[in-house]
Amino acid sequence: MNMKKLLAGAIAALSVMAGSTVTAHAEDTVKVGVVIPLTGGFQSNGRQMNAALKTFIATHGDTAGGKKVEFIVKDDGSVPDNALRISQELVTSDKVSVLTGFGNTPTALSVAQLSKRARIPQVIMVAATSSIMKASPYMLRTSWTIPQVASIIGKWAPENGAKKFVSIVSDYGPGADAEEWFGKTIEANGGTVISKLKVPLANPDFAPFLQRAADEKPEALFVFVPTGAGAAFMKQFVERGLDKSGIKVIAMADVTDDDLINNMGDPAIGVVTGGPYSANHDSPENKAFVEAFKKNNDGMRPNMVAAAAWDALDLIYKTLDKTKGDATGDAFVDAAKGIKIQSPRGPISIDPDTRDIVQDIYMRKVEKVDRELYNTEFQTFESVKDPAH
Template sequence: MTKELALATAAALALAGGAWADVIKVGVIAPTSGPYATYGTQFRTGVDTYQAIHGHEVDGDTVEFIWRDSGGVNPDQARSHAQELIIREGVDYLAGFTFTPNALAVAQIIDQSQTPTVIFNAATSIITEESGFFVRPSFTLWQVSAPLAEWAHGQGIEEVVIAVSDYNPGIDAETGFRTAFEAAGGTVLDTIRMPLATTDFAPFMQRVRDAGPDAVFAFLPAGPPTFAFVKAYNDNGLPGAGVQLLGTGETDETTLEALGDAALGVYTAYHYSPDHDSPENEAFLAKLFELHPDAVPNFSTVQAYDGAHVIYEMIRAAGTDGPAAIEAVKGLEWISPRGPVQIDPETRHITQNVYIREVVRDEDGQLVNREFETIEAVPDLGLVNDY
């Protein structure tokens, strides 16, 4: 074989290979270092589990996830990563985004590049209104806070103090809870906005105790802040003073065992617990633990798992055509490990069950968020507000 013929044959084979299969790239921007690195870990294990169950190809095209570390709340870093992933790496989709400011920072970029972007976490309602290329299969704070407020008032809780981290999701949690609680006839005695970097919650607990409410409703980002808050709630004697703790992700599984008995009896409203009883969740957990025996699954694990599902369905329907991919998932329905879900065709946000939960010990003595009441098919109440 002549050199020219060999080169021509190699080129033909390369072209043939390209005709049979492509690599579709997904850039994931998430914290993989620093105090919020657990989100990056949970996102990776969720995506790993989805690909282990459903494969690494969609209709013959290989799906490759490329990861970038956003650290914490860092909009400039998120924007820089998005530009680099789109321009240099040539990604077809973006995903991840733990924090709202980071997600909002890429809205203009994805509009210009028409890059479908799947939010794995960032939970402020306004995000999907900032770009038509955002899809969010995670949750919002309105979505879980308002149902909790209605449930709490129905249990005889008449007066509350609200304490939230002072950034967009915290303000959404505060507004959602207050709106629904007051609409039900309850009274908010005080509202406390705590700096995001707070580590000492004792002064805030004293302020709650002085107000004398039936309950304190809290929202803080999962991880070290929630651990410190729940510990301070107990250390400062609020349970003994008759102040019930209500929350959303404050009893996150990644810190639950470390909290120990301090978490028992805390009521939360959320969209997923690993304790959820369904065949889909059982299969999800089985594969997760097969791949990662030491994993601690939580809400962000399943959000990334479902985020991967949305990406696969967009690829299946539209390949790398961004606008067509967004249209294809409007109204998409499936059974998630968390229960039945749908992407709202108007808001591009997930409609899902919200579960009222209590921290208890299971049959093996492990602390779990035990679901005992279901509010079905809740939309993003921050965008679809009936109060």
């Protein structure tokens, strides 16, 4: 279905709503539309997001701000057109007051104009491209941004034994952000990127790119691939013998995804990544989160997507508590600005100027803990804002 036609239809259907006083706060139930990729290329994200929702409701109940909160979950199949169509139906037919989910940048962006015109809060659980926040003043984000993480890795790496890099990134918005911000930060700190390689997002074959990288003889590879694709990258890294070449992997956290890391086996041990969360994060909040998550999801381990989804839901509840259940766009967003949450990943807040997340970023190393592989945090960069804003 044509995106322009969908968008035009959405805007037309919502024009009356946007121009009138929305009375979501006057009703007994606040409906929240959850648009997530349970199928398609980003389904590993959807699986974690859905599991986080299940865990959150089990531990927090279904009331906030004195009202019942009803979640309506829809699968967008990882497709932007689907996300827009579904979101339009949720707003016009199901009368949701808040939209959340969005497992990648294209789906989040596809709904931004709908959010803007209908004045519907759009709480981003995963999409990490920096610029999406400019697309709607009703957008809030609890995940992370690519520059927020890549710039920290670029600062850390030259100070810790690796200055000569080849970068390998997936060829879409977040990959471009990762390449740009790692490159400019490492060069500002005395390092260099001698070659920049882009891998197709759909059905990636890393082998030829790994061979080209090896031929450049760098000290290390900087890698960004979406959550879920890291296992394939590490498998091909080992198959080409690069694990024995002396070339280090210093990557975005998606590469050593907590949900999949045990399947990567011992070759992943020692891989260094930067990211906002590890299932091994040492705090009472995280211990309780991991325990509840495993209990409610057949022993499944949460990853950073699950932590971000959990925090999106926590933000929705805390905001509704502040507004006494008023979920109208301006009231909701104004109340969410500046909110502080003690998350399973550590302290986070919503920047009142950008509506984006401020959080600690961790440098982590894959280690074996109690016969399982974990990303062990060894250095913390506190209260990091997105440097691209």
